[in-house]
Amino acid sequence: MPREIALGDALVPGLLVLFVVSLLVLWALDAVAGRFGLYRLVWHPSLFRLAVFVCVFGAFAYFLF
């Protein structure tokens, strides 16, 4: 089950925090990809974007466990 992260003295579900962080990372990656039109090179941009998110989120979660 998800581990918890201590924010201050409060225990917070770790996955939730990582989820928000990965959203921010995706946001930043998107900005770069949009600037250079990188998503034009992929077949299904939204699936690709989703896959990137899963990778980012998964990578973060891997460090947690």
Add this chain to the structure above:
Amino acid sequence: MSAVDPATTKTPAFRQVLVEALREEGSIWLLVIKTLIAFFLTGWIAMRLELPSPSSAMLTTIIVANRQSGMVLAKSFYRGIGTVVGAILAVVIVAAFAQQRVLFLLSLSLWIGFCSAGATLYRNFKSYAFVLAGYTAALVAVPVINAPLNVFDSAWARLSEVLLGLLVSGVVSEAIFPARMRDVMRRTGREQFTDFIAFVRGSVGGAIPREQMENAHLRFVRAAVTLEDLRSSVVFEDVETRARSNHLRLFNQRFMATSTSFQSLHHLINRLKRAQRERAADALIRLYAPLGKGLEGPLGAGLAAQALLPQMAVARDAIAANVTRLRGTLDDAQDLRDFDTGAALIRRFADELYDYIEAAASLQSPRPYPTISAERVSFDRGNDYLGAGIAMVRATLTMLVLGLFWIESAWPFGSSAMLLATVFAGLFATVPNPTRVTWIVMLGYLSGMIMAFICLFFVLTQVDGFGLLVVSVFPFAAVGLVMMFTPSLASYGLGWSFGLTYLLGLNNMQVFDPARAINDAIAQIIGLGAAAAAFVIIPPAIGSAWLRRRLMARLRAQVALAAEAPLPGLRHRFESINNDLVSQVVAQTQPGSADSRALIAWSLAVHETGRALVEMRHDMAVQDIPSTLRPYLDAVLDRLSRFYEVPDVASYVAARDAVATAIEGVREHTGQDYLLENLNLIRMTLLDSESAVAAYMPDAPLAKEIAHAP
């Protein structure tokens, strides 16, 4: 559907109707299936994660369900922000007033009121974030009122549920047959461009009837606001649009600026024609003619627009070369003055049109245009703070009254009634005619809850396991969703889906307690009824004649903004607030009514005068104005602002005289003639017997007076 052509045979027409209907039905069902996939998937994950209330996560998927995935993502984004802020506030409020239930309720009510007020100040989903921030605080804080220590868990539970719902909805809408809004936006942008260019090209011949001008003006205003609305949602769906978002804004701003100059120019020509100054008018039309040539060719943004650019440059040069020649054909002093005013306007229009076409041409280049990205552009909105104040009072009072009732009566379900009332009082504060909408939603809610009752006690008691649960809930939920996605039944379907999901309260430990369900249902209906009553007691400003008058006053006050606000960025600010205000009033008036005509007339006058003032101030800022002349110009700015703020005969005369004096003053000074162009334009707008200001003229102006302005 377009009318069926009687010339064609019946069968294909019928088949076409059938295909159209099936396509429409098909798209609705696709949407329903997508929503239900998200709905049940969220429920399943929430149950696996043992979240305390899977049903509220499931409700989230229904709330953000939308045809376009960009809308889903945009709504999710703002819903997420609102939820986070609301949850934080709930923790703060509970921490501060854990033992003081009156202060607790008071502060919570004030927060909700504040958020409702914020919601009315924004359009799009930003408003939604405010609503969420308000009622999330209540949703988190109220259930733990007797056990304040649980507030943290409550906040995290709510956050996890909502974020889970958003995540699943986002994934489903993005991955399964996504409907792209980007294409709609591109089409809108292209249509804006081709429509406008075609209109300009078609009008090179000369005067356009006022009626047609007014319609065109409305169309352009709508186009500008629609494009901005789309842009603000598409940035979530499409990363490339996000990278170009600033460029799109610039494109839109240039469009607004160009269309204002275009309007001014045509009103000027119309006025001259009406005043029998044919020679000046014809000279201007001839001067304007090269633009028609410049715009020849296939229309379209991107490459087609790029092809127009060199032609436009040629046209601009042709205009510049023709000015002296055409000016030489005139001899009357008045004609010359009118011609100079018009020629300045034409030059301004040609420059702006060139910039606009340039922005359109570079929109589709593979890389965002470097020079354009450097300039930050914003689309400012015109907000009404008193309307926001009303929303605040309403939401606060609703919450307080129900809260007091809850405390006094010790009604076990009081909190759930109160929560629902605040949710809906906030949610519908921004729709026109919220009383009616709330009633319809309430009916839908009631029927949804009845269905939930049947589903819960006659179907779900018979089944076991998640698969069968999906099968048994599916038909009940699908009916509601189909209605929700059918525009005419949307509010009813929304209520149905909410009521069904709420009362089903799907959870790992499903509770089957008919008495409790009925009690809860009664509380929900009372809550919704209270929200509807609140809208009756404190009627919303939106759609009322009062707000319309206020918006009109705001619109007129735009002239003061043009006259007084700091210059940097003022052109953009002036145009975008204007367009936003006009589109707000347009949305609230019957097309073709007296109100609507008055609005258009005023907005044309404000657009024209305001732009002229801004241009004049730009001239004043770059040139060295003699100190003896400055008081006259300042008087013009001041008197015009006062007149437009509170129009009456006295201030009209004051403004008219100030402009006349300033014109005389400029003429006495040598080398300041460039000021005359805008001053003359303002003067003509003031003397126009067909414009909105005509009502304030002390006596009906004669055509002669327009021509022979002192």
